[in-house]
Amino acid sequence: MSHRHEHEHEQTEQPFAPHTREFWDHRYGESQRVWSGNPNQRLVEQVAGLTPGTALDVGCGEGADAVWLASQGWTTTGVDVSVVALERTAAHAAEAGVQVATAPYDVLAGEPLPGGPYDLVTSHFLHLPAELRHAAYAHMADAVAPGGRLLIVGHHPADHESGVRRPHGEGLMFTAEEVVGCFATDDWETEVAAEPRRVQQTPDGPLEVTDTVVRLRRR
Template structure:
């Protein structure tokens, strides 16, 4: 599940994989910020990056899948072309430019813990002083609420665990695990929880 081939096949298996709506945590956080430069990691079909661009941000969307990136560029259309840059990258080895972004966001990028920590450190380095990093993942408690693939379930972390990657002397950190309503495939109403880390770099 960590290869370009896997994700190209996943995106190529359907006309659309995700909802096309921006992540609500991103909307909440970015709505409080002055638009500047943003990095969306694991950008998929581009909903978050496109929403940011429409709010006036200059956005780089990064994903491992060329299929997803092509679909995102098509969804954005020519009107936003000057505000969006799409980049294919393997996030196990890729590193963004340091201190280049006012906002760095990574939503539901689930990797083995050591690899995830390494990625988050590189993303933290990419944030300008005074900038914001937003990390959102699935909370481990979701395993009890809805069936998820076993290979995803073992990669879940709490917000408190995710926040340990950031140095509290360098960041103002807010770690929360908010719940949200969800209808499972059988039509049952359940509550899922997201692990959300929002942090502002000091300086």
């Protein structure tokens, strides 16, 4: 579950291993920094115009998104399965001179998210097997305050079909329609359901990719 920025999780064909504490603690332990340290482009686009309140970053990784939210005036909590990731989030927040609370959270355990309710719950590039996705989204939804927002961003299946990304495993990518379909329209207003393209810089050169971006507001 860890962090990204054009630093998304490039997962293997094993659908569950990339969500375990052991996997991510080992991944982070191999280098001093795994991701770019910059906030995700889609987060900045979708949140910049919102009034700051309380925010929860699910799968915060090394903390780039959480630190950016805190710098924008949000009272921010970051959760992740990896203890090493949480230590880095806390360190990066201290370096930036902002406060970010952290807590361990295993999305596969099926437990409610800690704290809340929050004015914003955000999850970027957390790619779960389809059979687990609905339950994970339900926990995210439960953590959103009335009038608050849930922002879910991920890789679009078109990237898998075109071969522009390494395999993530069958069914791990999702469309905006699939995300919106997990939420009752009586309870949620869809503010954004988009599948924009962007250019991602890679060691092999620029790569055009498609994101899935869904922003919902709790009624």
